[in-house]
Amino acid sequence: MRNATAITQLSDEHPLTLDEAYAVQRAGIALRVGRGDPVIGVKLGFTSEAKARQMGVSDVIIGQLTASTEVPDGGTVDLATMVHPRVEPEVAFRLGEELSPDSDDPLSAVAEVAPALEVIDSRYRDFRFSLEDVVADNTSAAGFVIGEWLPFADRSASVDDAEVSLSFDGQVREQGSTADILGDPRRAVAAAQRMAGRHGLALPAGSIILAGAATAAVALEPGVLVEATVAGLGSVSVRTAPASTPDGDDHG
Ligand code: 0L1
Ligand code: MG
Numbered sequence: 001m002r003n004a005t006a007i008t009q010l011s012d013e014h015p016l017t018l019d020e021a022y023a024v025q026r027a028g029i030a031l032r033v034g035r036g037d038p039v040i041g042v043k044l045g046f047t048s049e050a051k052a053r054q055m056g057v058s059d060v061i062i063g064q065l066t067a068s069t070e071v072p073d074g075g076t077v078d079l080a081t082m083v084h085p086r087v088e089p090e091v092a093f094r095l096g097e098e099l100s101p102d103s104d105d106p107l108s109a110v111a112e113v114a115p116a117l118e119v120i121d122s123r124y125r126d127f128r129f130s131l132e133d134v135v136a137d138n139t140s141a142a143g144f145v146i147g148e149w150l151p152f153a154d155r156s157a158s159v160d161d162a163e164v165s166l167s168f169d170g171q172v173r174e175q176g177s178t179a180d181i182l183g184d185p186r187r188a189v190a191a192a193q194r195m196a197g198r199h200g201l202a203l204p205a206g207s208i209i210l211a212g213a214a215t216a217a218v219a220l221e222p223g224v225l226v227e228a229t230v231a232g233l234g235s236v237s238v239r240t241a242p243a244s245t246p247d248g249d250d251h252g
Pocket of ligand 1: 043044045046047118120121122134139140212213
């Protein structure tokens with residue numbers, strides 16, 4: 001987000017259909033691509049039953065990941081560019097070959113799997129939005145961090161019911177299981193294929209697929225070390241920059 005300023009929901013003033021919301025999302029991403037920030041993958045939202053129920057929706061949503069929003073594992077994210085960021089632990093897949101909409105074996109296109117963190121931030125005041133609003137806002141995608149990629153070739157990497165924890169400065173803030181991601185995060189690959197096909201998004205070789213959150217999202221605070229651990233896959237971390245004083249100096 002360039003101005004880090006919350007706005008009222010789009011749908012308050014201009015009711016929009018889901019297809020129109022995806023058109024808004026594509027137009028926003030096209031602006032970024034035009035600024036030299038390419039799309040490098042997609043993400044799914046509402047992959048947990050609890051969150052989907054809370055929103056009253058029965059299907060996942062898809063957003064796009066652009067290169068500038070990737071933060072290296074162990075890197076630092078600057079909250080000053082965000083409104084009310086939250087973080088959630090996820091699983092990521094990387095395609096070894098193009099995933100076409102008509103493939104009947106989407107998992108065969110996956111080359112690697114990794115633990116991941118997603119930073120979500122909504123441009124809407126108080127994180128309140130309709131389904132169409134959040135789709136237009138690129139599904140709140142604000143940043144992501146990928147841990148070490150592991151081969152997925154034999155498909156047996158134990159990602160289906162793996163324990164997940166999210167900690168801030170070593171203190172566990174959320175615990176869950178990858179089973180909270182569509183019952184099995186591997187299902188996210190077929191879901192991404194279906195949603196990408198429906199909304200005109202390409203999934204070329206090398207694309208990252210962020211499968212969805214394994215726990216509730218936690219509000220980010222300045223100056224903390226955030227770490228997610230996925231049993232069998234390992235850990236991934238990111239630091240948040242310290243709070244800055246009005247004159248621009250950092251605390252600590
Ligand atoms: O990645 C996500 O699950 C977020 C989807 C959008 C809903 C939200 O911002 O909480
Ligand atoms: Mg997410």
